[in-house]
């Protein structure tokens with residue numbers, strides 16, 4: 001029987017984040033936290049998110065006919081705005097409080113959520129910095145990345161270049177073969193240690209900063225890597241002048257009605273406490 005809203009577990013209780021986790025995040029630009037949700041908590045949300053992806057993702061091309069970006073994952077964005085059950089997940093205060101603590105801020109706003117399902121046989125995710133896409137005048141951004149199923153490393157869990165966030169914004173490269181090649185060389189040249197997330201249980205979470213270089217291997221397994229992500233930024237952030245077409249498009253889509261210099265606080269960016 002399908003999950004109803006009243007079946008969904010309450011995700012407002014605190015996760016016990018340790019100072020060590022925060023120190024690690026500040027040093028490395030990413031941190032892996034185990035069991036942010038229990039398997040019992042995650043199961044009904046998984047059902048809701050998988051159904052929402054089925055209803056709202058319209059990719060119909062076989063993997064072989066897509067480019068590198070299209071092969072990497074089925075991307076379905078801002079599901080919280082179209083599905084009340086997903087909304088309960090995306091706006092959960094347990095997650096937002098971790099995000100705020102990691103960034104050392106009072107409170108956070110939502111940028112957007114996105115389901116990223118790397119299909120069985122799906123391709124690698126090239127090296128990139130998320131910040132390339134965002135017209136936000138801050139370094140205080142963080143992405144929550146949570147598998148909804150147990151994800152083994154051969155399904156494509158994330159790899160991070162530790163400490164790369166401290167190098168700041170490294171240039172206008174969208175997720176592509178070119179970003180993979182450029183940043184692969186840069187990672188080697190700069191000698192950033194690599195951190196592979198390895199096997200993750202459903203409900204484990206990695207958080208990474210907006211300028212942390214990351215990629216993911218292909219999904220060599222026969223199972224879909226079902227992942228939900230939520231992007232947060234510090235409350236009080238202003239909108240920066242977009243300097244590439246992706247940032248211009250993001251401004252229109254995720255910060256509707258706002259312009260450079262405005263507080264990033266549209267109706268799509270609720271404060272989450």
Ligand SMILES: O=C(O)CCC(=O)C(=O)O
Pocket residue numbers: 072073116118125130143145156214215216227229
């Ligand atoms: O899930 C992936 O393969 C990539 C995820 C990613 O780049 C992100 O969440 O910022």
